[in-house]
Amino acid sequence: MGLLSAGEPTLHPRLRLHRGFPSVYLPDKRDLIVYVPPGYDQHPHRTYPVLYLQDGQNLFDGRTSFIPGQYWRVREQADAAIEAGEVEPLIIVGIYNTGDRRLAEYTHERDWERGGGEADEYGLLLTREILPWIAGHYRVRTEREQTGLGGSSLGGLVSLYLGLRYATWFGKLAVLSPSVWWNHKSILGYLNERAPEIWERPRMWLDVGDKEGRRTVHDVEHLNRRLKANGWQPGETLHFEKAHGGTHDEASWARRVRPMLRFLFPQI
Numbered sequence: 001m002g003l004l005s006a007g008e009p010t011l012h013p014r015l016r017l018h019r020g021f022p023s024v025y026l027p028d029k030r031d032l033i034v035y036v037p038p039g040y041d042q043h044p045h046r047t048y049p050v051l052y053l054q055d056g057q058n059l060f061d062g063r064t065s066f067i068p069g070q071y072w073r074v075r076e077q078a079d080a081a082i083e084a085g086e087v088e089p090l091i092i093v094g095i096y097n098t099g100d101r102r103l104a105e106y107t108h109e110r111d112w113e114r115g116g117g118e119a120d121e122y123g124l125l126l127t128r129e130i131l132p133w134i135a136g137h138y139r140v141r142t143e144r145e146q147t148g149l150g151g152s153s154l155g156g157l158v159s160l161y162l163g164l165r166y167a168t169w170f171g172k173l174a175v176l177s178p179s180v181w182w183n184h185k186s187i188l189g190y191l192n193e194r195a196p197e198i199w200e201r202p203r204m205w206l207d208v209g210d211k212e213g214r215r216t217v218h219d220v221e222h223l224n225r226r227l228k229a230n231g232w233q234p235g236e237t238l239h240f241e242k243a244h245g246g247t248h249d250e251a252s253w254a255r256r257v258r259p260m261l262r263f264l265f266p267q268i
Contacts, residue, residue, distance in 0.1 A: 012075055015060055025124040031096040033060055034138060035075050037082055037089035049090045049265055050140040054151030054159060056094025058250050070250040077257040087261045091140050106154035108161040111183045123162045127169055148264055150174025152253050157182055167198040172264040175206045176253050180219035188226055195230035201237045205260045209246020239263045
């Protein structure tokens with residue numbers, strides 16, 4: 001695919017950047033950035049669970065993030081949680097968004113005013129192209145129970161949608177501050193339609209900051225209630241958190257990375 005299989009060097013030796021990943025389903029190439037856990041190179045026969053996250057440029061490097069200097073600090077948070085014995089060592093794949101086309105790719109339905117609605121094509125890129133490529137280049141476990149998907153805002157929305165659509169692929173979902181409001185909250189209707197068809201509920205982390213605005217908090221609380229009504233069990237398959245002082249930005253989401261990893265990938 002014209003990618004550097006070893007990854008370009010980045011700020012840290014366990015972060016590997018792959019530029020220009022192409023797709024037959026969507027027009028734009030996008031970068032991938034891959035975090036491997038401590039000990040990855042020293043244990044060449046070990047395999048690892050994997051978490052795919054949207055908005056890859058906001059996860060590991062303050063120079064590439066939407067707000068310069070504000071990023072999720074995923075490497076730092078994952079390293080600390082793994083080294084403390086809280087989280088199972090895992091691989092984390094950041095999928096860069098494509099800028100102007102982010103809204104289209106991260107929305108499951110077309111809104112008459114805002115456009116969008118290309119999440120199905122994005123799901124094909126993810127399941128038919130990115131996941132197989134990662135499995136061919138990194139030592140990831142490919143079972144559903146070892147595969148997670150996540151993101152925030154519109155990235156949280158598309159992660160929820162694709163997590164439901166591909167529930168046999170993803171057993172863990174990280175849904176931070178999701179944009180439930182999109183197209184008159186149509187994701188809630190999709191959840192009601194899809195949930196009865198899902199044999200086993202994906203384990204889901206759902207959160208919202210209490211300073212994100214009344215409407216956003218209300219919408220995510222509504223989603224939490226709808227998930228419980230559809231069979232998700234609090235403390236088992238669902239963790240809902242209203243983050244005290246949490247706002248809708250990378251600095252706030254960074255504070256939720258470690259507890260999210262602890263819930264989804266606990267060290268057993």
